[in-house]
Amino acid sequence: MMYCKAEFFYVAKIFIFFFDIHEASIKWEITTTPVIIGKEARLICNGQNCPPGNTKKWLGGKNYDLLCFDNQSKNISKYEMKSNGTDFELMIKTLSFSDLNCEYTCACGFQQYTNMLKFDKEVIYPPVLHDHSRAHLQEDGKFQINVTMEVFPLPTCRIVLKDSVLPLNISVVNRPEGELDLFEVVVQATIGTDMVLCGVNLTLDCKVGSIQYHHLLRRPYSCKKDDREHSNPQYFIMAGIVLALVFVIVVLMKCRLGKHNVTNQRDVGSASYTVVNANKC
Incomplete structure (x- = not known):
């Protein structure tokens, strides 16, 4: 018991x-x-x-x-x-x-x-980009955008020019074989130089998971001038003000130089008169 x-x-x-x-x-x-x-x-x-x-x-x-x-x-x-x-x-x-x-x-x-x-869909490898775009134009006058990136998971991308979204071709070169491999993605687009404005950024925007990434793309050497910028009335007003200021400065400098020359001539004349009188004595 x-x-x-x-x-x-x-x-x-x-x-x-x-x-x-x-x-x-x-x-x-x-x-x-x-x-x-x-x-x-x-x-x-x-x-x-x-x-x-x-x-x-x-x-x-x-x-x-x-x-x-x-x-x-x-x-x-x-x-x-x-x-x-x-x-x-x-x-x-x-x-x-x-x-x-x-x-x-x-x-x-x-x-x-x-x-x-774990390495799963909640993990993000930020895109590492390589811009292979050529700054020179092709024979047909087009500009070729060619960007490769290593990234995870697969991104959704777009090329943005000002407020416009340009068409692109996106392809995957390598897909992950193991658990820790990355995607190698190629982004390509062809645009005309008449669409690329000088001084306006051309960006590649990619969303990876829940994070948005922005990359500034290379622009072609030849670009279109923004005629709206030069046709703006404020442009002519500012140019007129600058020219007027330059004119006033030039006139003032001439006046000062003229007064300086007259003063010098008077001093020389006075000195000559003194020398002559001294010789008479």
Whole structure:
């Protein structure tokens, strides 16, 4: 009978232990969405049921090492840990592909939670563009726009000239084969030089995920002058004012030079008269 009671209390203790673990469970979530390669990523661990005096730490990364321990970082150039009340946060600086598809663990005392930071559709690799457009015109007098980019996920793009959207051709050269590969995208368009105004920007706007990116494109050497700018009455008014000011300045300079010459002639004449009188004496 005593043996049965001891066994019962032992089983009860195990049940209570697992119940306490479940009640005091912690969990981390990513707070920076979307996740952008090259930017920082923040993971926050909910330690609401974690006693204040317990040791808090983060583990993970490519080699699954100890990253931070009670707000102290093992690599300050890459990781930073902050505590905010019962929650504690891990900041991954300059996020790279090697930081993804790795397990990360937040731990408080004997409680811990592990999950994988995945490379998925929420991750954005900002477009890296290469403008191969030729500034010289083709034989038919057209201007060829040719831009390649590495990007993830696939973007939606358009070429904008002032308030006009120009037609373009977009194609994918390489599609991802593995989990961390990028798309190589080619954007091409052909436009006439009569459409490109001097001093007006030609931009390639691409939306990658939820982020909009703008890239200033190369313009052709030959461009169309904006006749509206020169036909504006204000242009003629300003030109008239400038010419009038120049005329006034020239007249004033001539007057001053004339007065200076007359004064010099009088001084010379007076000096000659004095010399003549002195010779007579």
